[in-house]
Amino acid sequence: MTIVRLFPIPIIFVSMEKQVILNTKHFELTLNRLCYQLIETHNDFSETVLIGLQPRGVNVVARLKSQLEAILGKEVVCGNLDITFYRDDFRRRERPIIPSVTNIDFVIENKNVVLVDDVLYTGRTIRSGLDALLAFGRPKKVELLTLIDRRFRRDLPIQADYIGKAVDTLISERVSVEWKEIEGEDKIVLYTPEANG
Amino acid sequence: MDNLSVDHLTGILDLTRQDIELIFKTADSFKEVINRPIKKVPSLRDITIANLFFENSTRTRLSFEMAEKRLSADVVNFSAASSSVKKGETLIDTVNNILSMKVDMVVMRHPNPGAAKFLSERVDAKVVNAGDGTHEHPTQALLDAFTIREKLGSVEGKKVVIVGDILHSRVALSNIYCLQKLGAEVMVCGPTTLIPKYIHELGVKVEHNLRTALEWCDVANMLRIQLERQDIKYFPSLREYSMQFGLTKEILDSLEKEIVVMHPGPINRGVEITSDVADSKQSVILQQVENGVAVRMAVIYLLASKIERQ
Numbered sequence: 275m276t277i278v279r280l281f282p283i284p285i286i287f288v289s290m291e292k293q294v295i296l297n298t299k300h301f302e303l304t305l306n307r308l309c310y311q312l313i314e315t316h317n318d319f320s321e322t323v324l325i326g327l328q329p330r331g332v333n334v335v336a337r338l339k340s341q342l343e344a345i346l347g348k349e350v351v352c353g354n355l356d357i358t359f360y361r362d363d364f365r366r367r368e369r370p371i372i373p374s375v376t377n378i379d380f381v382i383e384n385k386n387v388v389l390v391d392d393v394l395y396t397g398r399t400i401r402s403g404l405d406a407l408l409a410f411g412r413p414k415k416v417e418l419l420t421l422i423d424r425r426f427r428r429d430l431p432i433q434a435d436y437i438g439k440a441v442d443t444l445i446s447e448r449v450s451v452e453w454k455e456i457e458g459e460d461k462i463v464l465y466t467p468e469a470n471g
Numbered sequence: 472m473d474n475l476s477v478d479h480l481t482g483i484l485d486l487t488r489q490d491i492e493l494i495f496k497t498a499d500s501f502k503e504v505i506n507r508p509i510k511k512v513p514s515l516r517d518i519t520i521a522n523l524f525f526e527n528s529t530r531t532r533l534s535f536e537m538a539e540k541r542l543s544a545d546v547v548n549f550s551a552a553s554s555s556v557k558k559g560e561t562l563i564d565t566v567n568n569i570l571s572m573k574v575d576m577v578v579m580r581h582p583n584p585g586a587a588k589f590l591s592e593r594v595d596a597k598v599v600n601a602g603d604g605t606h607e608h609p610t611q612a613l614l615d616a617f618t619i620r621e622k623l624g625s626v627e628g629k630k631v632v633i634v635g636d637i638l639h640s641r642v643a644l645s646n647i648y649c650l651q652k653l654g655a656e657v658m659v660c661g662p663t664t665l666i667p668k669y670i671h672e673l674g675v676k677v678e679h680n681l682r683t684a685l686e687w688c689d690v691a692n693m694l695r696i697q698l699e700r701q702d703i704k705y706f707p708s709l710r711e712y713s714m715q716f717g718l719t720k721e722i723l724d725s726l727e728k729e730i731v732v733m734h735p736g737p738i739n740r741g742v743e744i745t746s747d748v749a750d751s752k753q754s755v756i757l758q759q760v761e762n763g764v765a766v767r768m769a770v771i772y773l774l775a776s777k778i779e780r781q
Contacts, residue, residue: 356500358500359500359504359512359513359514359542360512360513360514361514364514364515364776365517365776365778365779367776369473369474369776370473370772370773370776372473372493372497373496373497373500374500375500375503376500376503376504405513408509409504409507409508409509409511409512410507410508410509411508
């Protein structure tokens with residue numbers, strides 16, 4: 275049954291306070307540190323692949339790939355994974371989610387897989403990502419790398435192995451990772467709704 | 472454009488160009504899925520779909536069933552041959568009985584034109600038309616256009632000729648609507664008796680000479696002669712038809728350009744198309760079948776996302 279509203283719902287413009295939690299310089303340093311942490315565990319990446327979760331994890335992978343390749347002097351195998359069809363909120367949203375491209379043209383069987391995303395929040399995306407990943411075979415080991423860990427906000431028992439920066443946030447807040455290639459500047463911003471908004 | 476403008480897929484006529492492009496974009500993703508080692512996604516775990524086939528079908532039925540199962544939906548099959556329809560039950564009664572068993576979506580093929588539309592207005596489930604008499608066969612048209620898009624890069628501006636029994640063909644009508652919505656030019660070709668008198672009103676070209684048609688087109692879609700729907704004789708003999716309108720390797724090779732050959736199946740080899748053409752590298756008949764599963768997955772996925780949760 276459709277409910278007909280006599281009056282349109284008033285749109286409340288919540289003004290958001292902006293706080294840069296990682297500036298361009300620290301962004302660079304953080305990515306660099308993550309690269310060396312990955313090398314510590316995975317040596318020359320002969321048995322390891324990086325898989326970025328669509329849509330925003332692929333940006334992290336692209337940057338890690340170029341930096342790792344510069345350090346190691348060899349190719350690092352990377353792919354993109356779309357998790358749309360594995361989400362647990364199908365039919366719970368207003369509109370269907372339009373899938374992005376999955377691009378895994380290598381075998382993950384018996385490989386170490388590092389799943390990569392920009393922000394780890396409820397953990398539900400990672401849960402779907404694990405499901406989606408298994409459709410491509412049985413990896414030897416799966417690890418998780420995230421640029422931002424919104425800690426203590428998990429809905430599921432999922433933790434990251436490599437963390438760029440851990441932040442304490444409220445549910446009403448929003449963390450946005452911005453990229454030089456897309457938004458014009460590398461930085462991470464925390465948006466907080468103003469109290470009187 | 473992130474949702475379909477319709478609640479049921481009864482025909483291409485109701486769709487907008489944005490709808491068709493959304494279906495194609497989603498189908499791209501599903502095509503990648505069905506080429507994975509594990510060709511199945513869990514999206515439709517809580518959806519039950521009934522396939523109601525009141526008319527014979529091999530390809531379409533298998534394709535729909537495959538698409539549904541690869542989306543993890545529960546599937547029930549029904550065919551008129553072994554049902555109470557033979558005992559005099561009406562369509563609405565049959566379907567409502569099936570829906571009482573909590574079915575969310577119905578895929579139906581029926582010999583009567585308009586059956587899908589009729590049903591969609593009367594039952595509480597999403598309806599997908601899998602062919603209604605001589606009216607429409609929307610998923611076939613979508614997969615044909617999807618195949619052209621894949622093969623030639625886009626449908627916009629392409630010239631497509633549909634050859635054969637246009638009069639009895641639901642594939643022809645759906646294809647005309649679909650290709651025109653996507654900006655292609657369409658021509659129909661066949662004997663005068665098998666071309667509807669006012670078809671030019673739809674904005675299609677009409678041609679009675681196969682060679683002229685082939686020289687004009689980028690894509691030739693060869694249709695089967697539907698003898699089962701022909702109550703009178705429309706041409707003297709199948710042999711004569713095939714001499715006039717059958718696509719042979721000789722004609723194909725004598726053309727100045729390489730055209731794409733399509734066929735919705737089932738093929739009558741040696742009638743509308745010879746074996747060497749059907750198996751040639753210009754023919755995309757088997758790609759059409761593969762794309763059929765991806766396109767149907769997309770249609771079902773997008774319609775299912777509109778089912779309200781109880």
